[in-house]
Amino acid sequence: MLNIRKAASALAVVLLxxxxxxxxxxxxxxxxxxxxxxxxxQLTNLGFDVSDVQKVSSRNPITGELMQGYILEKDMFLxxxxxxxxxxSKVQHIGAVGEQYRTTNLVSSPRTIRVLGYTSGSNxxxxxxxxxxxxxxxxxxxxxxxxxxxxxxxxNTNAAEIVVYRVSGGAGGSAGFPSGGLPYxxxxxxxxxxxxxxxxxxxxxxxEIGHCLGLRHTDYFNRSLSCGSGGxxxxxxxxxxxxxxxxxxxxxxSIMLSCFGSSEDGExxxxxxxxxxxxx
Numbered sequence: 001m002l003n004i005r006k007a008a009s010a011l012a013v014v015l016l017x018x019x020x021x022x023x024x025x026x027x028x029x030x031x032x033x034x035x036x037x038x039x040x041x042q043l044t045n046l047g048f049d050v051s052d053v054q055k056v057s058s059r060n061p062i063t064g065e066l067m068q069g070y071i072l073e074k075d076m077f078l079x080x081x082x083x084x085x086x087x088x089s090k091v092q093h094i095g096a097v098g099e100q101y102r103t104t105n106l107v108s109s110p111r112t113i114r115v116l117g118y119t120s121g122s123n124x125x126x127x128x129x130x131x132x133x134x135x136x137x138x139x140x141x142x143x144x145x146x147x148x149x150x151x152x153x154x155x156n157t158n159a160a161e162i163v164v165y166r167v168s169g170g171a172g173g174s175a176g177f178p179s180g181g182l183p184y185x186x187x188x189x190x191x192x193x194x195x196x197x198x199x200x201x202x203x204x205x206x207x208e209i210g211h212c213l214g215l216r217h218t219d220y221f222n223r224s225l226s227c228g229s230g231g232x233x234x235x236x237x238x239x240x241x242x243x244x245x246x247x248x249x250x251x252x253x254s255i256m257l258s259c260f261g262s263s264e265d266g267e268x269x270x271x272x273x274x275x276x277x278x279x280x
Contacts, residue, residue: 039070039083046086047216048072060186061123062157062165073217073258075208077176077184085179106214108181109280110146115209116160117153123165125153128194132201132266133164139206139268145280147213162212164205166191172260175208183212202266203255210256215275218254225250226257243275 040050054071069079078086086105107113117125117133125133130153137151157163161183169190176184187208193201219225251257253269268276 035070042083042087043070043072043078046083048076061167062118062163071174075172075174076211076217077174079176082177082179086177105178106181106279107147107178107183110148112148112150113162113183114160115149115151115162115164116157117151118155118157118163118165119153120155123167125164125166125189126191126194128198128201129164129166129189129205132198133205135198135202135266136205136209139202139266140209140276143268143273143280144277147280161185162187162209164189164208171196171204173204173208175211177211178214183209185212187212196262199266200260200262200264203260203264206255206266206268207260210272213276214279215256217258218251218256219258226252227259243278245274245278246271 035053035055040053043050043053049072052074055069056071056077057066057068059066067077067079069077069082071077082105115133115137117130119125134151137149140147140149152160163185164187167188167190170192171190172193173187173189175187178184187205189201189204189208193204251269251271253271255268255272
């Protein structure tokens with residue numbers, strides 16, 4: 001049974017910032033080159049906080065494919081093609097004022113999404129990560145939505161829509177947004193995440209899969225609410241749409257907050273459930 005209760009309050013999330021970990025650390029190589037004002041404006045118009053945007057260029061350690069684009073809010077990857085696709089969307093939202101948000105890109109539904117937990121070499125998920133991934137997939141299958149998730153462990157990435165793998169680093173993960181009706185495929189989980197409980201690892205994985213399905217950070221309009229610090233993009237624009245049935249105030253229980261704490265239970269907040277069941 002899906003447990004939708006959480007213990008943290010909004011005040012506790014802010015006051016315990018010293019014990020809060022960003023879901024957004026990434027091992028993708030970042031560049032120190034200056035990002036053009038035009039790109040920053042495009043991203044701002046899409047409702048992203050550009051205060052810490054970084055240009056990235058790195059090879060996928062499994063496929064060798066070159067990944068070029070931008071890391072936003074520490075854990076969301078957007079390629080130039082993603083930015084253009086989202087900018088061309090006819091769906092608009094003016095004003096950064098709310099809670100559970102989605103992007104303009106979603107996964108086509110109904111469909112079955114095959115999730116692969118990678119098991120080879122230095123990118124293999126460890127035992128705790130495998131258990132956490134099983135729990136994260138169970139979180140999604142407990143929802144009343146048109147998406148069904150299957151999970152296997154192995155190395156056949158061609159047979160999966162989402163591949164979850166480990167990379168060296170601190171704690172957290174990274175992912176991207178859907179494109180062409182398909183979820184974003186590559187979910188990185190940093191090796192240091194396993195120093196926390198299985199529930200915390202489950203939280204990170206459920207969060208990153210949420211990005212793959214098109215969910216934004218719940219507190220994207222003011223990341224200091226969960227992180228203790230962080231920018232706000234201001235008025236927002238295309239790309240962040242408040243989901244009907246979710247509140248317009250801060251939701252301290254959302255699994256899609258920008259930062260997470262060491263006592264997370266790995267389960268959806270009640271309005272996360274409302275959001276996903278509305279979308280899918």
